[in-house]
Amino acid sequence: MVLAMLAVLIGPVPEARAAADGSLAVSSATVAVGSDVRFQYATPRPQAKNWVGLYADPGNGPVGEAYVGPSLKWVYTPDGSGSGVLATGGLTPGNYVLYYLYNDGYTWLAQPVKLKLTAALPGTLTVADPTVAAGSPVQVSYTTTSANAKNWVGLYRNPGDGPVNQVYVGPSLAWAYTPNASGSATLPTTGLTPGDYIVYYLYNDGYTWLAQPFPIRVTGTGAPRFPSSAFALRNAKVGVAYTAAVGGLVQGGTAGLTLTKTSGPAWASVSVSGVVSGTPTAAGTVTIGVRATSSTGTADATVTVRVQSGVLVPQLRALSWNLWHGGSSVTGGFEKELKFLLDSDADVVGLQENDGAAQRLAGALGWSFHQDGSVAVVSRYPITATGTAIAGRAVAARIDLGARSVRLWSAHLGYTPYGPYDACFGRMGVQQLLNQEAAAGRTGQINTIVSAMGPDLAAASSTPVLLVGDFNAPSHLDWTASNSRCGYGAVPWPTSTAPANAGLTDSYRQAHPNPAAFPGTTWSPVFKTFTGGYGYDSHAGEAEPQDRIDFIHYKGPLTVVSSDALWVGAPSQSNPSANAWPSDHAAVLTVFQVG
Template sequence: MRRILALALAALPVLLLAQPAHSAPDGTLTPTSATVLVGDAIGFSYTTPLPNAKNWVGLYSDPGNGPVNEQYVGPSTKWVYTAAASGTGSLPSAGLTAGRYILYFLRDDGYAWAAPPVTVQLVATTQPRFVSTAFDLRNAKVGTAYSATVGGLVVGNTTGLTFRKTSGPAWVAVAANGTVSGTPTATGIAPVGIRATNASGLTADTVARVEVQASVLVPTLKVLSWNLWHGGTQVGGYREKQLRFLLEQDVDAVGIQENEGSAAQQLAQALGWSYHQNSDIAVLSRYPITATGPVVAGSAIAATINLGSRSVKLWSAHLGYTPYGPYDACFGRMSTSQLLNREAQSGRTQQITSIITAMQADLTASSSVPVLLVGDFNAPSHLDWTGGNSRCGYGAVAWPTSTAPQNAGLTDSFRQANPNPATAPGNTWSPVFKTYTGGYGYDSHAGEPEPQDRIDFIHYRGPLAVQASQTVVEGTPSQTNPGSNAWTSDHAAVLTTFRVS
């Protein structure tokens, strides 16, 4: 679910008017230094033959949501106006995480380049550390060459970082760039001690575990549905927290919503995983993505994941968020027929219909290639709003976004594992928002308890067996100070463990 947020000054607004054709960038942009310590100013100089009071320089993470094609993708991290024909400027780096960033010099409050973009590297001043002190890498198989990486899993001062093996079985090697490789000789868990050392001689240690299988590479598949909440950017240190969560939960495949341009790409590059994304939704996988598509514009994408002995097809979906059914029910006291009409008005009914239609070939082939439909549906389930489980005084409500997958032969994995909605509600909206803050036409209810509901799902069809399914949140998220939360989303995630047949 996407909250209606006021635009902050740090994010330049999207221009809704048509922009003129872009001319070639004819100015210059030069960083004062290509490497900047976190906390220091990012200095630059610039020139342009077309000075304008609304020319500006913006800082974007790399990879990120910068205007790579001279069009808006997402908000800048920091920005400043640069009105003169030439001059110098600076942007603060306080609060940013170490990593690679891109400076863009842009024209007239728009996204046409005034100069070619340039990169800068923010370097942390803290000691390096692995995002987790112990975690699992992808599985291996006896007698088959293996490769994974830990090279992107160190934060802090990573200048000149190199890796080496400190312990583990003889078949495993750890390269200086963090690649873990070899050909396993026996089944079982292979713990590999790894040390990272930066240019200053400071070190960090971890244990990476490799589970070696005899025949079936991935006998158990852990699938996550995760709305990132604007990519995670509402919470301090979000990328490190996201990486730690994925590793420590031992997740294999993720359907992402609110990708914020490139969150999946950044996570995949750090983890050494595969990804498929658009600006809002993504599929992230520990195992190789071998094909992508179809796409349902504005609501779903799909990717085929190779698990070794078989493949699975994972669809990630994000449906419209307004109007919102639980508000219409709990605040608006609408009739059941009105609720269903409002679902159609929201676009969700047509979206789920279009997704199921696009999935037909995959559903037909699901006996050999299991298919998963995961995502933030922004609507409850008819399996929760039942005659025996009253919600806001309502009995059974046939929410279309849950009846359509069921009618297509898909199974709600959470409700299969937890059949009683009264004792296991599985609410995913919202661990952060416990008090309603207004909007959606119900401002008079601000300050009342936020209606809690299960609006994120993992549906499946094919030769998979549900072993467990639960909602996942870390810590106790705060609504008043979300920036300090351990949990980087405003949704609970859904995690289902499948046995692969």
């Protein structure tokens, strides 16, 4: 009884250690005092006494993964993935931080998440059922002391373009006026794809919050399904406890969803939530049959696990991918993104035009993620440290590969003016092209990023470094005297010369030295005809200049095994929403042998 009372006061008591290979995200980073902090979590190491605790920031949280002082609020999070709520009653406005911690202890399961508590809001918002099937209405109830004929509720994708900071970002997907001091409203979900959404209660045709936003989930319809019927999970080691998650991958009708093992080695088990776990007994590749069962049907998948006796990750599969507004430009984009990531067998991914997709993708895959605006990193192996974002242009993450770590930078440079248009349509001289690169901001952006990478590049002999991204500019390795592009010879494009001068190597051109034979085009498998704009409307209808503007650069003890520009199917420019490929860029996949 005494121990139970102590637990209520200070949170759990430390017991064991684990790796920070999970994810933690809040539905809103700004919460009014009196409202709930709503969060989502995932870990490949579920324990009945994993927990989430709220601390003042800066304060007495387990910054060094050791007890310093009691949590202000806490709750157990026992599943492989799920959501939770922490009440904020009794707290004062200010900065706080949320920790996701292992097995009654203080070892991080994910990177902490910062949030801000603001003064209490003049209303309340509740949703009758926070999980609805696509096509079913969302029923909301509200109260406020600031009644107005044009108060309203709006439904947005989460995370997405809602008024997170109480200013307009993008249009709502559905909305309704709520003119009374209390009442109810209905928001339709017809046409929405399955995923996470959020309802805002807003003042007088504007974007000032009347209540804390309320997150909801729209589920699919029909039978359950896996995005891919066969895919690999993270590697395992002989004699070392192993976990990976597959439950979040199930799409379609998921009401009453449970997962079971249908085949595979004796050491592997599959929990009802889809956590694959056990301790491998021998090296080799094993296959495990997994069945998803819901109230609407079943789906089967075969997953493979490469069990290593030595190095955990002898080969690293790195991917750079522009998601084209988070996949929202293509019908069913999220599921198509999941399928490609599974089919590509990527280990670490740098994303651009992320629009919050990294959080959703990592949650479904059971991976780690780090995101800032349009750029993000997702990884099937634990992210153990992150770096400060550079003006929303780049983020960095340190990824634990077992015997070795790798530092991954994901970058997205400005897109206008665009060099190939200035060259192929504008016929500018080489110096004019370089001046345009500076005017676009890309030259300064790449120099800032490379400078910030300095400490990582200096340590690359022990911790390899990757710089991946959409640079929105060609490479000097492609525009050469022997490989004419639009009649030009050599052009020293700054966005490629700066990484090279810093000691980074272009992995695609390392694998394919001849740019004429292997152009490696990434812009664009969708747009083959120029549609105008950028000051070149007179060239509309001409062939779109095709070029390689997405890259994976590296430095350190890595050897390029292969590198490819990838997309799926035959994407249509006239009807892109129906494409199987959910982006307008090709992705770049490089396989490295890890030294």
